[in-house]
Amino acid sequence: MNKSIYIMALGAFGIITTEFGVIGILPALSKEFGITIDTAGWLLSAFALTVAVTGPFTTALTAKINRKTILTLVLAVFVVSNILSAFAPSFAFLMIARVLPAFLHPVFWAVAASVAAKEAGPKDAPKAVATVMAGLSIATVLGVPLTTYMADLFNWQASFYLAGFINLIAFAGMAFFVPSMPVKKEAGVKSSTAILRSPFLWVKLLTVLVMLAGMFASYSYLAEFLNKVTHMTGAEVSIMLLVFGVTGIAGNWAMGIALSKNVMITTRIYLLSLVLTHILAYQFGGYFIPMVVILSIWGFVHTGGFLVANIQVTAFMPQQSLEFVNSLLPSFYNAGITAGSLLGGFIIANYGIQQVIWMAVPLLLTAFGLSFYKQPKRETVKEEEAWQPLCATETRPEPALSE
Structure with missing residues (x-):
């Protein structure tokens, strides 16, 4: 199977780890910023809500951008988001750092799933998409417990550093090992x-x-x-x-x-x-x-x-x-x-x-x-x-x- 598909699966792992990894450190964040646990829960809810509302629009707006470029950009934004989250001086700052990459979250899924299916061909398309989505499955099994463990071992900032590092590896793989994927002329919003x-x-x-x-x-x-x-x-x-x-x-x-x-x-x-x-x-x-x-x-x-x-x-x-x-x-x-x-x-x-x-x-x-x-x-x-x-x-x- 094309190596690009495995790199996109790693990217999916990093993105889902970023989205859900916060679950295990909500109590620590609640204590750190002096907020209730339900308020801290908005770090997850606001992310999901942003994804749900903006998905079709952000994907349409980026439809003409080279597919490699947009995938690399999304991963770069997630790296920056995690770094900013680790240095967050206030809950409001942390919320903004968390929500900003959520706008591009659906773009990654839309492009990665489509590219994987097209590169694999009609016969192997489901297996290729399954490989990308395996990143989601593994993130829920290993990514979230790992970020929680990092918080227990060091501090809550370490969770964001780990998620950022995973996205950084995927970013490097995308930048150096995935060929350019220009958009075909027929693609477009209309x-x-x-x-x-x-x-x-x-x-x-x-x-x-x-x-x-x-x-x-x-x-x-x-x-x-x-x-x-x-x-x-x-x-x-x-x-x-x-x-x-x-x-x-x-x-x-x-x-x-x-x-x-x-x-x-x-x-x-x-x-x-x-x-x-x-x-x-x-x-x-x-x-x-x-x-x-x-x-x-x-x-x-x-x-x-x-x-x-x-x-x-x-x-x-x-x-x-x-x-x-x-x-x-x-x-x-x-x-x-x-x-x-x-x-x-x-x-x-x-x-x-x-x-x-x-x-x-x-x-x-x-x-x-x-x-x-x-x-x-x-x-x-x-x-x-x-x-x-x-x-x-x-x-x-x-x-x-x-x-």
Whole structure:
């Protein structure tokens, strides 16, 4: 596989470590700046909100910039952001240092996913995107615990230094080992945004939102579930969350291979597998050993959801709109995660932690139902803007509305 793809995966690792690494040091930051923990939590919330709101716009504005240049620029901004965060004299300064790179966060994902898919070719596109997204999975398993450990070993500033160093290595790799990637003439805002007139795209994006809501309605409260239902100790919960993440890395890799074979069948099997895993967790959640096994399977299945969400949309998009569509996905990811967390919290508050499973299952089944929506045959397109699906093994869909 092209070395550029692995460098982009390292960049993804650095960016996600920067975004979520702050989670483990919120108590230290709360104490340092004399603020409440919920106020400190805005360092994460403001970052996510910025990503959700600005993604499509910043990607459109950078559409004509050389792809290597923009990826390198994003990583450079994340390096500077972490350095500034480490030297932050006040909470307001830290907030600004954290939010500024969030504007470019979706640009990296949109460009990296699109470039990886195009460089790998139609057959291996899902595996290439899976490699980039493995950076996300590994960051959640290793990046966040590493930054937390650095804070415990030294101080909270060390967490930002580590995240900055990771981004610096990715920056160097991008600058010295990735060839120039000029933008083709057909790329542009007008040709990209034309896809917004297709109902098919919006159904796919709705599927992403509902799918992520189903995933995170339960996953957001997994630690609480293991503590209250399975009666695991704090140490046991930590170990099981690590197991969840490690099996998730393997699951992400396997999902890339499966999606290369058939996108929609893999998507539907994924959703039904996650539903079955939730039902098993409900039935056997009170038993320690069975829950260890179930949680390993849950992690293996769950983590591939981000890749499934990406490919089940982009596999059917016109090539000239690929980066624009990829820029929309972080917004719908964040919206789905937020909705799932809120709905799961509502169920827990009113019916108890174990019943949160019955919020996740209907959402996942709804996403399963939406996956059967097909491209309307009445939609037409100019010949030069015909659909070019990412996955050659998938049936070619009907074109979407263009100009």
